[in-house]
Amino acid sequence: MAGSTLNADQWVSEYVTPYDIYAHGITDIHAFARTPYQQMSIVSSGAYGKALVLDGKWQSCTGDEFLYHEPLVHPACVIHGNPQSVLVLGGGEGATIREALRWNSVKKVVMVDLDGAVVDACKEHLPEMHQGAFDDPRTELVIGDAIEYLQNTTDRFDVVISDLSDPIENGPSFMLFTREYHAKAKAVLNPGGVFVLQSGSVFPMDPTMHARNRKTVAQVFTHTASMVSFIPTYACPWSFVLGSDRPVNTMPDPAEVDTILESHSVSNLRMFDGIAMLGLMQLPKHIRTACENETQHYSLKDPPKFFGSGVADES
Numbered sequence: 001m002a003g004s005t006l007n008a009d010q011w012v013s014e015y016v017t018p019y020d021i022y023a024h025g026i027t028d029i030h031a032f033a034r035t036p037y038q039q040m041s042i043v044s045s046g047a048y049g050k051a052l053v054l055d056g057k058w059q060s061c062t063g064d065e066f067l068y069h070e071p072l073v074h075p076a077c078v079i080h081g082n083p084q085s086v087l088v089l090g091g092g093e094g095a096t097i098r099e100a101l102r103w104n105s106v107k108k109v110v111m112v113d114l115d116g117a118v119v120d121a122c123k124e125h126l127p128e129m130h131q132g133a134f135d136d137p138r139t140e141l142v143i144g145d146a147i148e149y150l151q152n153t154t155d156r157f158d159v160v161i162s163d164l165s166d167p168i169e170n171g172p173s174f175m176l177f178t179r180e181y182h183a184k185a186k187a188v189l190n191p192g193g194v195f196v197l198q199s200g201s202v203f204p205m206d207p208t209m210h211a212r213n214r215k216t217v218a219q220v221f222t223h224t225a226s227m228v229s230f231i232p233t234y235a236c237p238w239s240f241v242l243g244s245d246r247p248v249n250t251m252p253d254p255a256e257v258d259t260i261l262e263s264h265s266v267s268n269l270r271m272f273d274g275i276a277m278l279g280l281m282q283l284p285k286h287i288r289t290a291c292e293n294e295t296q297h298y299s300l301k302d303p304p305k306f307f308g309s310g311v312a313d314e315s
């Protein structure tokens with residue numbers, strides 16, 4: 001293209017729809033492995049820093065991960081008001097537990113991730129993301145299956161965060177977006193606890209996955225709410241679903257949110273505050289309409305299956 005210069009010889013090309021690709025120019029490969037569960041790479045991109053890539057799909061990167069991890073964690077903690085125990089299911093980079101540990105009320109964070117090889121690689125190559133969270137004395141790391149952990153644990157939590165990779169067919173996560181899984185997550189919540197699910201993209205052409213994810217959470221929890229954050233390296237708005245048996249105020253007072261954050265010494269956030277929380281919960285009409293009109297939910301008999309995967313390529 002006239003006027004353009006390509007500065008990369010390696011690319012991670014990810015399908016964002018069946019007809020569109022987002023290609024990230026790669027300047028370095030820090031780690032690569034085929035684990036028992038998935039293909040894993042940690043790479044440097046020319047524009048957005050270091051990134052974790054699983055099964056060819058971009059997970060998060062140092063350049064814009066705060067636009068994902070801050071809304072994933074802090075709204076649920078604000079809604080709870082005084083979280084003391086947090087369970088993170090997934091979260092290999094360690095950024096999700098990093099955010100939970102900002103709350104001075106939190107006494108324990110348990111992170112359960114299936115793939116120890118990915119966690120070890122992130123510990124070594126992505127210190128910018130975890131920022132020492134794995135070494136915090138409040139952190140307990142469990143390498144294991146999320147469903148087995150939920151079935152066997154006797155611990156109870158104020159906040160449960162489902163930070164799982166996309167439900168790629170034949171991948172390790174697609175069974176974990178179902179009604180049965182959410183019911184197991186609810187069973188380990190304390191009364192008044194809050195559940196949050198990363199629930200995929202909300203492309204204007206087809207917001208079905210988010211709408212159906214919210215419908216699925218609503219099968220288990222009395223109150224649900226959606227949030228959307230635009231994340232540039234995902235090439236689209238990204239959604240989250242909150243679930244709780246306590247009411248969820250979708251028009252929070254920014255000043256009250258800021259007071260809760262300040263009272264728990266939550267500081268140095270880059271995107272999240274009271275105004276941001278209010279904005280995250282104000283969905284455009286087409287997404288609200290999709291959620292209102294959705295009639296189906298995901299179950300073990302009919303789980304979600306995200307199309308395709310990405311590819312690493314040289315050109």
